[in-house]
Amino acid sequence: MTSILRSRQLRDADHLMIAAMLAIAVLGMFTLRTIPGANAQRQTIIFIIGLVFFMAAAYIDYGLLRYAWQPMYWATLAALVIVLVFGEVIFGAKGFISLFGLQFQPSEFAKVVLIVCLAVYCADIGMRIRDGLEFVFCFLSLAFPPIFLVLAGRDLGTTLVLVAIWLGVMYFAGANLWHILAFLVAGMVLTKLIWDSGEIPDYMKRRIMAWLTPERFLTATDEDPMQTGLQYLRARQAIGAGGVWGQGYGRGLLTQTGNVAAQETDMTFSALAEEMGFVFSAGLVLLYGVVIWRGLNTIAQTQHDLGRYIAAGVVSYLAFELVVNVGMNIGLLPITGIPLPLFSRGGSNLITTMIALGLLVNVHLRRRRITFEAAT
Numbered sequence: 001m002t003s004i005l006r007s008r009q010l011r012d013a014d015h016l017m018i019a020a021m022l023a024i025a026v027l028g029m030f031t032l033r034t035i036p037g038a039n040a041q042r043q044t045i046i047f048i049i050g051l052v053f054f055m056a057a058a059y060i061d062y063g064l065l066r067y068a069w070q071p072m073y074w075a076t077l078a079a080l081v082i083v084l085v086f087g088e089v090i091f092g093a094k095g096f097i098s099l100f101g102l103q104f105q106p107s108e109f110a111k112v113v114l115i116v117c118l119a120v121y122c123a124d125i126g127m128r129i130r131d132g133l134e135f136v137f138c139f140l141s142l143a144f145p146p147i148f149l150v151l152a153g154r155d156l157g158t159t160l161v162l163v164a165i166w167l168g169v170m171y172f173a174g175a176n177l178w179h180i181l182a183f184l185v186a187g188m189v190l191t192k193l194i195w196d197s198g199e200i201p202d203y204m205k206r207r208i209m210a211w212l213t214p215e216r217f218l219t220a221t222d223e224d225p226m227q228t229g230l231q232y233l234r235a236r237q238a239i240g241a242g243g244v245w246g247q248g249y250g251r252g253l254l255t256q257t258g259n260v261a262a263q264e265t266d267m268t269f270s271a272l273a274e275e276m277g278f279v280f281s282a283g284l285v286l287l288y289g290v291v292i293w294r295g296l297n298t299i300a301q302t303q304h305d306l307g308r309y310i311a312a313g314v315v316s317y318l319a320f321e322l323v324v325n326v327g328m329n330i331g332l333l334p335i336t337g338i339p340l341p342l343f344s345r346g347g348s349n350l351i352t353t354m355i356a357l358g359l360l361v362n363v364h365l366r367r368r369r370i371t372f373e374a375a376t
Contacts, residue, residue, distance in 0.1 A: 017361070024342045031268055031343070037258070042347075056358065088103075095155045107155055107158045118165070118169040123305040127174055130176045160336060214229035217230070231261040232331055235263075238260055238267075238270040239281075246277030265339055265346060291357070292322070298311045301367045302367035318357075325339060
């Protein structure tokens with residue numbers, strides 16, 4: 001029986017989505033290889049480790065998460081508190097902790113944990129999520145604690161991703177659209193009040209102001225050593241310099257001279273565009289489109305509420321990070337420190353993304369209910 005189920009899993013796996021995922025990761029490793037100091041070899045090793053997590057997440061019955069979500073949730077909150085107290089500050093955010101000489105970012109793993117917790121909760125309460133009090137309770141009891149802890153560590157990018165996951169699961173779980181709209185409006189009003197109160201860290205304000213007027217932030221200062229305005233301009237210059245076919249692999253002038261700040265993490269897309277041109281950068285976006293399209297297809301086909309909401313969370317997570325990161329690179333959105341999943345350098349983000357995609361494949365494999373008919 002086990003061999004039959006395994007052969008069925010291999011046959012029913014979403015091969016197109018898996019192929020697109022692997023193509024993105026390989027293209028990312030080749031792009032990092034040409035960025036000075038990006039350490040593509042380390043990223044390759046982490047990707048191999050991530051494949052183990054991917055296969056585990058794809059193979060184990062996701063229904064078992066009903067029994068594990070609470071320990072996962074509390075362990076995640078504990079890790080976020082530990083980071084808040086003992087974590088290292090990198091690029092203005094306190095999100096990393098060192099263990100055995102390796103850096104971990106618990107807020108990255110909080111993304112997958114939040115997806116699982118929201119999926120289990122919404123599957124259990126069903127259409128009661130349309131009730132306003134249930135909607136608010138779900139946010140305050142599950143989403144708000146990790147969001148608050150990550151934001152307290154001044155990690156705006158991950159905070160926004162967690163909010164996007166929450167909204168995506170709520171939408172596909174059938175929450176009242178007016179409640180979602182009210183949530184968004186309340187969030188914008190609260191953000192304005194916090195901005196006016198002066199509680200927003202200066203580095204966050206600089207990123208937004210530099211996005212609007214980059215020419216004011218071109219000189220390195222003690223408050224702005226990254227020359228935030230220059231980061232925006234150089235990324236756009238690199239993309240524009242690539243043209244249609246690019247300047248050639250390993251030949252991008254701005255990339256090879258290290259003139260684009262944080263290019264191995266935030267601005268990796270600009271390196272691909274400069275050296276391989278519009279054709280490859282558009283091809284990369286197309287590959288992401290395939291992954292998201294197959295994810296939406298899984299949401300539409302699955303007959304299990306739990307699986308549908310897990311898939312919804314994963315798709316929301318990937319789509320949001322794609323839009324924001326590419327938007328950052330081309331100057332349409334302010335820099336928030338959100339990496340391009342599977343593509344940018346970052347061990348915690350890479351493994352988290354592999355786990356999330358493994359869960360998406362898992363849901364696709366088990367999208368239909370299995371029924372047994374009595375022999376006559």
